[in-house]
Amino acid sequence: MLPDPSERAALLRRREHLARALGGAPAVMASSRPRPRNYAADQFPFRAASHFLYLFGLAAPDGMGVYDGEAWTLYLPDPGPDDALWDGEVPGFAEVSERTGCPVRSRSALPEALARAAKARAVATLPTPDLETCADLAALLGREVRPGRLLPQDVPLADAMVALRLRHDDVAQAQLRRAAEATTPAHLAGMRATRPGVLEAVVRAAMEAEFVSRDVRPAYQPIVTVHGEVLHNLKYHHVLREGDLLLADVGGESPGGFACDVTRTWPVTGRFSTTQRELYEVVLCAQKASIAAVRPGVRYRDVHLAAHREMARGLVALGILHGDPEELVVDGLTALLFPHGIGHLLGLDVHDMEDLGDRAGYAPGRERSKEFGHRYLRLDRDLEPGMAVTIEPGLYRVPAILGDARLTARAGDRLDRAVLERYSDVRGIRIEDDVLVTAEGHEVLTAAIPKEASDVEAAVMAGR
Amino acid sequence: MLPDPSERAALLRRREHLARALGGAPAVMASSRPRPRNYAADQFPFRAASHFLYLFGLAAPDGMGVYDGEAWTLYLPDPGPDDALWDGEVPGFAEVSERTGCPVRSRSALPEALARAAKARAVATLPTPDLETCADLAALLGREVRPGRLLPQDVPLADAMVALRLRHDDVAQAQLRRAAEATTPAHLAGMRATRPGVLEAVVRAAMEAEFVSRDVRPAYQPIVTVHGEVLHNLKYHHVLREGDLLLADVGGESPGGFACDVTRTWPVTGRFSTTQRELYEVVLCAQKASIAAVRPGVRYRDVHLAAHREMARGLVALGILHGDPEELVVDGLTALLFPHGIGHLLGLDVHDMEDLGDRAGYAPGRERSKEFGHRYLRLDRDLEPGMAVTIEPGLYRVPAILGDARLTARAGDRLDRAVLERYSDVRGIRIEDDVLVTAEGHEVLTAAIPKEASDVEAAVMAGR
Numbered sequence: 001m002l003p004d005p006s007e008r009a010a011l012l013r014r015r016e017h018l019a020r021a022l023g024g025a026p027a028v029m030a031s032s033r034p035r036p037r038n039y040a041a042d043q044f045p046f047r048a049a050s051h052f053l054y055l056f057g058l059a060a061p062d063g064m065g066v067y068d069g070e071a072w073t074l075y076l077p078d079p080g081p082d083d084a085l086w087d088g089e090v091p092g093f094a095e096v097s098e099r100t101g102c103p104v105r106s107r108s109a110l111p112e113a114l115a116r117a118a119k120a121r122a123v124a125t126l127p128t129p130d131l132e133t134c135a136d137l138a139a140l141l142g143r144e145v146r147p148g149r150l151l152p153q154d155v156p157l158a159d160a161m162v163a164l165r166l167r168h169d170d171v172a173q174a175q176l177r178r179a180a181e182a183t184t185p186a187h188l189a190g191m192r193a194t195r196p197g198v199l200e201a202v203v204r205a206a207m208e209a210e211f212v213s214r215d216v217r218p219a220y221q222p223i224v225t226v227h228g229e230v231l232h233n234l235k236y237h238h239v240l241r242e243g244d245l246l247l248a249d250v251g252g253e254s255p256g257g258f259a260c261d262v263t264r265t266w267p268v269t270g271r272f273s274t275t276q277r278e279l280y281e282v283v284l285c286a287q288k289a290s291i292a293a294v295r296p297g298v299r300y301r302d303v304h305l306a307a308h309r310e311m312a313r314g315l316v317a318l319g320i321l322h323g324d325p326e327e328l329v330v331d332g333l334t335a336l337l338f339p340h341g342i343g344h345l346l347g348l349d350v351h352d353m354e355d356l357g358d359r360a361g362y363a364p365g366r367e368r369s370k371e372f373g374h375r376y377l378r379l380d381r382d383l384e385p386g387m388a389v390t391i392e393p394g395l396y397r398v399p400a401i402l403g404d405a406r407l408t409a410r411a412g413d414r415l416d417r418a419v420l421e422r423y424s425d426v427r428g429i430r431i432e433d434d435v436l437v438t439a440e441g442h443e444v445l446t447a448a449i450p451k452e453a454s455d456v457e458a459a460v461m462a463g464r
Numbered sequence: 465m466l467p468d469p470s471e472r473a474a475l476l477r478r479r480e481h482l483a484r485a486l487g488g489a490p491a492v493m494a495s496s497r498p499r500p501r502n503y504a505a506d507q508f509p510f511r512a513a514s515h516f517l518y519l520f521g522l523a524a525p526d527g528m529g530v531y532d533g534e535a536w537t538l539y540l541p542d543p544g545p546d547d548a549l550w551d552g553e554v555p556g557f558a559e560v561s562e563r564t565g566c567p568v569r570s571r572s573a574l575p576e577a578l579a580r581a582a583k584a585r586a587v588a589t590l591p592t593p594d595l596e597t598c599a600d601l602a603a604l605l606g607r608e609v610r611p612g613r614l615l616p617q618d619v620p621l622a623d624a625m626v627a628l629r630l631r632h633d634d635v636a637q638a639q640l641r642r643a644a645e646a647t648t649p650a651h652l653a654g655m656r657a658t659r660p661g662v663l664e665a666v667v668r669a670a671m672e673a674e675f676v677s678r679d680v681r682p683a684y685q686p687i688v689t690v691h692g693e694v695l696h697n698l699k700y701h702h703v704l705r706e707g708d709l710l711l712a713d714v715g716g717e718s719p720g721g722f723a724c725d726v727t728r729t730w731p732v733t734g735r736f737s738t739t740q741r742e743l744y745e746v747v748l749c750a751q752k753a754s755i756a757a758v759r760p761g762v763r764y765r766d767v768h769l770a771a772h773r774e775m776a777r778g779l780v781a782l783g784i785l786h787g788d789p790e791e792l793v794v795d796g797l798t799a800l801l802f803p804h805g806i807g808h809l810l811g812l813d814v815h816d817m818e819d820l821g822d823r824a825g826y827a828p829g830r831e832r833s834k835e836f837g838h839r840y841l842r843l844d845r846d847l848e849p850g851m852a853v854t855i856e857p858g859l860y861r862v863p864a865i866l867g868d869a870r871l872t873a874r875a876g877d878r879l880d881r882a883v884l885e886r887y888s889d890v891r892g893i894r895i896e897d898d899v900l901v902t903a904e905g906h907e908v909l910t911a912a913i914p915k916e917a918s919d920v921e922a923a924v925m926a927g928r
Binding site for chain 1: 684685696
């Protein structure tokens with residue numbers, strides 16, 4: 001719940017940077033209330049709002065950090081009379097203050113402090129994912145607070161948070177590394193647990209057990225499926241069969257709340273078929289080409305297009321597509337098989353700062369494409385040192401796409417369905433790593449997880 | 465997501481009962497929206513509101529069931545254009561209608577249908593745990609909808625739901641049994657995984673893996689702790705040490721959303737010390753005496769008091785308390801060591817229908833005690849066949865209680881602290897089972913999970 005003492009200086013720096021960017025304008029940043037699952041006392045595991053976590057490193061419910069134009073103060077609920085019985089001791093205000101480097105006061109003093117701060121200028125805030133805290137903020141500030149909506153005074157705050165969180169400082173990078181370290185054994189355990197006849201859920205259980213046993217939480221709902229062609233498939237009830245590929249998109253969350261996001265695809269039998277291996281190599285080549293393109297100054301959309309071009313070359317070589325690779329990309333043929341973006345920002349959120357819409361992902365003046373397959377690209381900035389991104393090309397045979405004449409019309413006979421049909425033992429392949437942009441180029445944070453076809457096979461066979 | 469075909473008749477019956485109880489008054493019951501964790505697309509696992517689940521058996525986001533005074537109709541969102549790509553095929557309206565036995569229409573038709581239903585009489589509803597759906601309901605009905613608050617027209621609906629859900633029909637009982645069946649291997653795995661030197665999290669991982677591998681979800685956040693004296697301890701970072709007792713309060717949720725709620729306490733070494741075993745037997749005797757008292761017509765508060773009396777006798781026998789057992793209970797001495805209620809209703813919620821406050825747990829005219837240790841009793845009804853309750857006495861040495869002079873003043877020298885000190889290797893013991901009230905008496909749904917001291921020891925040693 002408390003930040004590590006080693007993070008104190010970074011937390012102070014982050015709040016100082018933000019204060020400077022705000023230029024004396026007051027702001028309040030809220031953590032979150034516990035979210036009820038069935039009823040008030042039956043809750044989902046508590047997760048503080050990412051902006052609050054970034055500034056205070058504190059996973060405490062119902063906290064609010066206030067910048068009054070001069071200094072930061074953290075307001076926390078007073079302990080209730082029965083808290084010690086039901087929830088145990090929580091750190092006192094003095095300890096929280098020491099760890100966060102921020103004065104702490106009782107939340108009961110918050111309304112007065114906010115009223116004082118609001119006298120001169122409108123108080124900025126960022127909506128939290130939970131509506132209850134939004135309602136608290138709305139009541140405190142006498143204004144609307146809703147996820148996805150910013151008032152004019154919030155825009156400089158949002159822009160300042162984006163500017164801060166875009167480039168990860170040393171403490172954030174260390175957290176990203178810890179998330180990646182926790183994710184490696186999960187993928188290895190998933191590969192080892194894979195065998196024909198068991199449920200997808202059995203592999204998921206083996207992967208999650210590696211998180212839970214380390215007191216790590218999944219950063220997002222895991223995808224563990226033999227139907228990788230359903231991109232966000234959250235069902236786990238299929239039996240693994242010989243000849244299936246299993247796609248696992250599973251990442252852990254560091255103690256400080258930073259995400260890892262990794263996908264591997266492996267054969268249930270432990271051996272790729274010839275056709276599976278051919279397509280796997282196409283995706284892997286595209287992934288390596290994209291990763292190789294990651295360095296400061298490169299536009300992320302060009303990394304996305306590099307993957308499409310590499311994929312076009314591979315698909316032409318296999319005879320699935322016909323024509324000039326560059327044209328095939330421009331005409332959207334690769335998007336029929338690779339319909340999502342090459343990746344996204346990674347940080348405290350698995351799609352970092354997606355709560356602010358495209359403000360984080362798209363540089364000012366850039367807009368999402370309207371084209372199928374490119375409109376899902378969540379990031380289009382020039383890369384800078386300290387940014388973390390995912391690189392996650394995939395190849396899928398999606399009936400809803402390949403059967404949609406409006407989408408496939410432009411393909412004509414450049415999409416060779418007879419050849420594609422030979423690859424019917426592939427429904428979906430995705431290979432995803434987390435990549436940190438460095439001054440020199442990049443560092444793959446998730447390099448320890450097998451991805452060469454033969455390494456993946458060996459990892460699966462290690463469970464036999 | 466869909467109810468089993470075998471549940472159709474029961475769903476029809478439940479809705480028909482409710483309609484009769486409403487006597488022509490219109491009502492709308494909502495499932496829930498997916499709840500965002502970090503941002504809109506990063507969500508907690510979806511859980512439909514329990515009242516909706518009870519009536520439709522359908523774990524579908526954003527559904528609303530409307531009773532217009534004559535018939536039920538289910539309104540579901542139309543599939544979006546990209547759903548098949550991202551989320552896969554969802555069952556069509558015809559299939560949902562077939563399985564639920566209820567006509568299904570597009571949610572776009574809901575406002576008009578509600579307006580029609582509202583013409584004659586105010587539309588009743590029950591708030592969902594998520595505020596977003598509450599806001600939807602408020603907008604649709606032009607009224608306030610907030611968790612924990614009922615308007616006058618909602619009260620008959622709430623009372624009718626309580627009357628229905630209090631006594632579990634065959635389908636509900638079968639779901640409770642499935643939840644119990646999924647929980648047995650989790651506790652056995654937890655016992656087997658226990659050894660000195662590992663984290664509490666390792667035992668939790670072993671328990672949850674049994675759920676996840678069966679595609680079962682925990683019904684509530686698991687408690688797996690060597691600090692059982694913190695009643696809702698949700699931390700898992702302690703190392704298990706020789707001489708520790710581990711308390712695990714862990715239960716699974718059936719496919720239809722029904723809960724199991726079980727606690728066992730076992731020795732980390734696999735052998736209770738003499739002192740641990742003595743207190744364990746006191747709790748076990750109290751638990752057995754309470755379970756024996758469960759039958760139709762018995763007032764649940766008397767089951768609670770039976771546990772206290774049995775515990776008083778045991779503690780007097782050990783010399784921890786001195787005096788007449790009955791008086792010790794009345795004077796609140798047992799509550800110093802057993803400060804919570806003997807249990808609660810169990811059903812689609814682990815504290816069933818706690819969203820309606822004490823309306824479900826307390827019979828009309830009965831109120832919560834103000835006494836320490838009894839004010840946490842969540843249920844005080846006369847037991848009826850079909851009710852499911854937990855029976856979960858515990859013994860805890862809670863510093864916040866035993867060090868509070870206001871609470872211990874009445875004890876005088878009847879609490880023998882010197883003798884209690886000899887039991888310093890016990891911090892918390894709880895033994896909890898789920899008990900169904902039957903016409904003949906009761907059935908323990910969770911009887912397959914070891915609880916005799918020697919059986920528990922054997923189950924732990926099976927992992928060595």
